[in-house]
Amino acid sequence: MSVSPRAPKVRPGPILGIETSCDETAAAVYDGARGLLAHTLYSQVRLHAQYGGVVPELASRDHVRRINGLIRLALQQAGVEPAQLGGVAYTAGPGLIGALMVGAAVASGLASALDVPLIPVHHMEAHLLAPMLETPAPAFPFLALLVSGGHTQLVAVHGHGVYALLGESLDDAVGEAFDKTAKLLGLPYPGGPHLAKLAEHGRDGRFRFPRPMTDRPGFEFSFSGLKTAVLSALPVQPSDQDKADLAHAFQEAVTDTLVLKVGRALESTGLRRVIVAGGVGANQRLREKLAAYAERHGVQVYFPRLAFCTDNAAMVAYTGWVRRADGVAPGGSLFATPRWPLDQLRPPRAA
Incomplete structure (x- = not known):
């Protein structure tokens, strides 16, 4: 998971998750002690419907328009100030590269401003772990x-x-x-x-x-x-x-x-x-x-509940919490990839 030579210390505090892999823009806040605190989402279905499918350039532009407002709303709903965050997680792949880069850039800038770890998340690992947000969660x-x-x-x-x-x-x-x-x-x-x-x-x-x-x-x-x-x-x-x-x-x-x-x-x-x-x-x-x-x-x-079957940031925030010790110092090269085999992942470091 490392994308930078310097790994910062794990910090206490909830994780902000950002999802922009395709045609949903989303933000969520997860805390290991208190669970899922907030999740917000904007679907681009109406934008792409007239074309009969996702148009990557339009998807990327709409992520740019929506993401900051959704992050502010998620933090407000969670009752969390930016300075209280313990890290920023984002979907790094697989997905549409232009869309992924929007989330990567926003997450990196925010993590750098707050001096918190930046946590790249594998999209399919996040889907795989989505049922962990439910009660009971699978063992x-x-x-x-x-x-x-x-x-x-x-x-x-x-x-x-x-x-x-x-x-x-x-x-x-x-x-x-x-x-x-x-x-x-x-x-x-x-x-x-x-x-x-x-x-x-x-x-x-x-x-x-x-x-x-x-x-x-x-x-x-x-x-x-x-x-x-x-x-x-x-x-x-x-x-x-x-x-x-x-x-x-x-x-x-x-x-x-x-x-x-x-x-x-x-x-x-x-x-x-x-x-x-x-x-x-x-x-x-x-x-x-x-x-x-x-x-x-x-x-x-x-x-998982129906809302967490499709792309969402709740699963990204949860996976970010699991992998918070894998977070890297922001400010280096942005990591985003359209293809990322799931079996390349390794167990997370202990937090």
């Missing part, structure tokens, strides 16, 4: 299913920073597959939630799509072929019911695949707890199926 070890717009991964988690990647998507992440399929069905952006809502009106049995890569051993995923299957089954002039039936069949295929691979990983590792994190973790059908699996097999399943 280590556990299996993590990370399902977002850019990642689909199964990770064996044995402690903070002790992660073993078991499998991931070989092509589209599950969130991408939802969004691309929604676009085929003519649904508005962001497509995933609209497809899930439409699927509620679909009928069982009209269409059936393959459960990809479930006929072979292993924990890898592949979802790109499912959108092709939907396209092949889509009538030339589909009715609303056609679209609902296709959305239903697609969602069933995806969620069945995810649950089967989770079960396979639990059996292989002997783990008895599973957490779900990332934007697709908000999908109600996935939650229903995983909860049913857990009940049948006597395992525990944990979900």
